[in-house]
Every structure is written in structure tokens, then in C-alpha cells.
Amino acid sequence: MLFGCRLEESASFNKAVKDVIALAGAINIADFIPFFRLFDVQGLVRRMKETSNLMDEFFERKIEERLRGGRVVQQEDFIDFFLETLGKNNSTGITLDRDSIKGILMDLFVGGIDTALSTVEWIMSELLKHPKVMKKLRKEIRSTIGLDRLVNESDLPKLEYLNMVVKEGFRLHPGAPLLAAHKALEDQEVMGYHISKNTRIVINAWAIGRDPEAWKDPEEFVPERFIDSKVDCGNDLRMIPFGSGRRKCPGMLVGSRLVSIVTAQLLHCFDWELPNGMSPEELDMEEEFGLSLPRKNNLFAVPTCRLHHGVL
């Protein structure tokens, strides 16, 4: 439950996160013809202001609830951390004002939720499209963990095939296909091309993950390509779903663990089938292009619980 929210509050917040991502990825004519900035012809600025006000009000409410001691869940979370560790009168010597705390919370949610969830949805889609891979992964997880308890984070290093499946998911379906826009700090020569200082640089991680010069059968979902391979996110420029270098995603470790643990739990707890006798070949894999890269159409699959009674 998100910060102990009521269902409708949580749903409207999730919608706001999705809207921010869609708006930030939208093509804005004013970026190309500055004259149009005067008019906001597509209404993008107005919608962005409305959405960020909505998120601001949400975090303001949650912070006020904490300060009044009116929390619904007992577990500590990000908001407690920021208020206690970096709020007024703390002992660290660093103080963040309320706007900065809200800004960081917004960054964490916008950067961390949709990217991870869309990657899990894509991995589940690939598994439903490739039943042999799904079976092999399910076997690894269930034989390692058994059916009397849930998978937890400390199990992840033992699940080697899961690690390969997740890497293959990140390769084909990077959550942020064009990363974030960067700017050259100085003139550079890269592979014979001159890049002038201040050039805006957009890196297509999606295309790199599917480049036939970098990968054998790049369009195929084959986790086995990572057997005995050291290639991983962050250590090889062919795999950059989290970017690379100084401005790479600071949530890389959390993000990749989140994707691994959610995928492992979905496969461990349930058997999955496509609905209404649909065959794997019929499952559509259309992408919706934007700042993130979710499925165009929601994935529907039917779960059957496989854990022993009382574990869930």
C-alpha cells in the first residue's frame, strides 16, 4: 500500500506518475520552433503544471500526516527517512527544506516505478511467448526455494537463470529507451564524428540492445546468451538500460533487484497462462514509445496459485 493511501488516492497518484512520464516524453513543437513557446499550442506546459501540482499536493499531505503523527502503516519509509535524517534539527549537519524533500520524492517515484514495472511486464510477456524459458525458470526457482516459503532478496544470487532472464529483458526492453538527454561539456571526436561543446546528446539504448553488430540474433529472446558471459548492466556499453558513467541511474541496484524479486515471486507463486486459449504466437508485443517504453496494450494472463496452503 503506497504510504498507507486509500485506494483511490493511490490510483490518482499512479496516474499522475504515468502522466508525468508521458508528458516528459512528448514531442513539443516549441523545442524546435522557439516562437511557439509563447503559446503552449499543444497544452503540454499547462498539463505538466497541473500534474506536478497534483503530485506536490500528494507529498505535502503525506508529509503533514507524518508530522501530525497520523500514519496508517507502521513500517518506516522514504518520507520518515527524509524528515528524520535531513529535516530540521537533525544531527547530520545537512538540512533539506520541504520543497527539496518533495522534489527528491518525485524523482524517486517518477524514475523508479514505471521503469521497473514496465520491465517486469515485458519479461512476463516474453516468458508467456517463450513457454520453454518460462518452464526452465520456474523449475529453477521452485527447486531452489521449495513451496513452503516466499522467495526473498537473499535468494537472488542462487538463481542464475533468473539473472540471465532479467538481463535479456533489460536488453530488449530498456525502461527508458533514450536514457535522459545529456550535453557535451567540451568538443569531442567520437568514432570520426565531431561533437561540438553544448550539443544535446540522445543515446538510443533500445537500438543498442538490438544492434546485430553487438548481438547474435538480436531480436530473439534467448537468456542463454548470457551463459559464461560477464556482460551486465553498467559494465558493458552494449547493455545500458541504466545509462553509464557519472550520470547513470543511481537506483540501478534497487531497480534491478526489484525487477528480479518481483519476476521471481510471480513465477514462484503462480503458474501463468494466456487467457481464452490464446497461443504464444498471438500475444502482441507492440510498444508505446515515450520517455519510458511500456506495452501498448496491457498484458492479460491467468494465474494459478502453486504455493503450499498458508504461505501467501
Ligand code: HEM
Ligand atoms: C528498472 C528500473 C530502472 C531503470 C530501467 C532506470 C533507468 C534510468 C535511466 C536510463 C536513467 C538516465 C541515465 C542516463 O541518462 O545516463 C535514470 C536516471 C535516474 N534514475 Fe533510474 N532507473 C530505474 C530505477 C530507478 C530507481 C528504483 C530509482 C530510485 C530509487 C531511480 C532513480 C533515478 C534518478 C534519481 C535518476 C536521475 C539521475 C541523474 O540525473 O543524475 N531509478 N534511470
